[in-house]
Amino acid sequence: MLDVIFINVRLLKTIGKIIEEAEESYNLACEKGAPLEELDKLEENYKKSLKLMDMLETKNKSHKPIK
Numbered sequence: 001m002l003d004v005i006f007i008n009v010r011l012l013k014t015i016g017k018i019i020e021e022a023e024e025s026y027n028l029a030c031e032k033g034a035p036l037e038e039l040d041k042l043e044e045n046y047k048k049s050l051k052l053m054d055m056l057e058t059k060n061k062s063h064k065p066i067k
Contacts, residue, residue: 008060015053022046 026042034042 008056011056012053015049015056019046019049019053022049 022042022045026039026046029039029042
């Protein structure tokens with residue numbers, strides 16, 4: 001059971017880093033005046049990362065062991 005918790009914590013941290021990187025990439029592209037097509041792709045990546053985090057957090061909440 002502890003292995004699963006450890007893996008979930010690591011996964012949450014990794015996804016958190018991906019979200020930060022996606023947000024930074026998007027903001028940097030905005031500042032540099034990147035083409036709309038590129039901004040759309042970066043925004044989509046950011047939203048997908050957020051959705052992945054939400055899915056994992058929802059799954060973790062629904063699988064809490066009953067004491």
